[in-house]
Amino acid sequence: MNGIDLMIEEHRYIKRMLVVLRKASYRILQGEPVVYDDFYNMADFVKTYADDHHHGKEEQLLFNRMVDELGDTGEVIIKNGMLVEHDMGRFYMAELKKALASVAQGHDEAKIDVIANAVGYASLLSRHIDKEDHVVYRFAQRELSPETLAQIDAQCADFEAKQTEKKVQDHYIHLLESLEKNYL
Numbered sequence: 593m594n595g596i597d598l599m600i601e602e603h604r605y606i607k608r609m610l611v612v613l614r615k616a617s618y619r620i621l622q623g624e625p626v627v628y629d630d631f632y633n634m635a636d637f638v639k640t641y642a643d644d645h646h647h648g649k650e651e652q653l654l655f656n657r658m659v660d661e662l663g664d665t666g667e668v669i670i671k672n673g674m675l676v677e678h679d680m681g682r683f684y685m686a687e688l689k690k691a692l693a694s695v696a697q698g699h700d701e702a703k704i705d706v707i708a709n710a711v712g713y714a715s716l717l718s719r720h721i722d723k724e725d726h727v728v729y730r731f732a733q734r735e736l737s738p739e740t741l742a743q744i745d746a747q748c749a750d751f752e753a754k755q756t757e758k759k760v761q762d763h764y765i766h767l768l769e770s771l772e773k774n775y776l
Contacts, residue, residue, distance in 0.1 A: 595748030596729045602646045603721045609637050609768055610714040615775040617707040626695050633767055638685050641764035647678050653747045662735050677720045684713035
């Protein structure tokens with residue numbers, strides 16, 4: 593298993609969820625009610641699939657190796673770029689959940705915060721994924737040693753096997769497909 597190719601494949605699912613987030617936000621803008629269960633499912637997908645599952649592999653298996661082995665350039669790309677954007681995405685999701693709770697308590701104006709945080713997350717992650725797919729991953733493939741890349745591949749395979757046992761990938765891909773039916 594090529595770990596970096598797997599991460600690129602996971603980006604395809606995450607980008608599909610970004611479209612769902614935007615479409616659900618647009619419906620609120622058009623005056624439709626907030627569908628709380630759907631938004632909580634979107635946030636669950638982001639937390640578990642995009643962050644724990646995907647970013648977990650990046651942060652635990654790839655990015656730390658880039659920082660360790662690629663000197664100042666690796667450190668700047670990862671610590672001042674990719675990890676900052678991961679944290680910003682987590683912030684958007686935390687704020688989205690707060691906004692959903694506020695709307696549920698009757699604060700209608702908080703709908704704008706639901707939209708702002710959902711769309712902000714979608715915009716951030718869209719640009720983030722593009723940078724990873726076209727710059728960061730290619731840099732890693734070019735600059736990390738073949739031995740390091742082989743270790744990353746093996747660790748990704750182990751990580752995936754454990755997640756497959758828990759049915760993480762199947763559950764979240766099915767959830768994505770279900771939400772796409774509602775919003776696309």
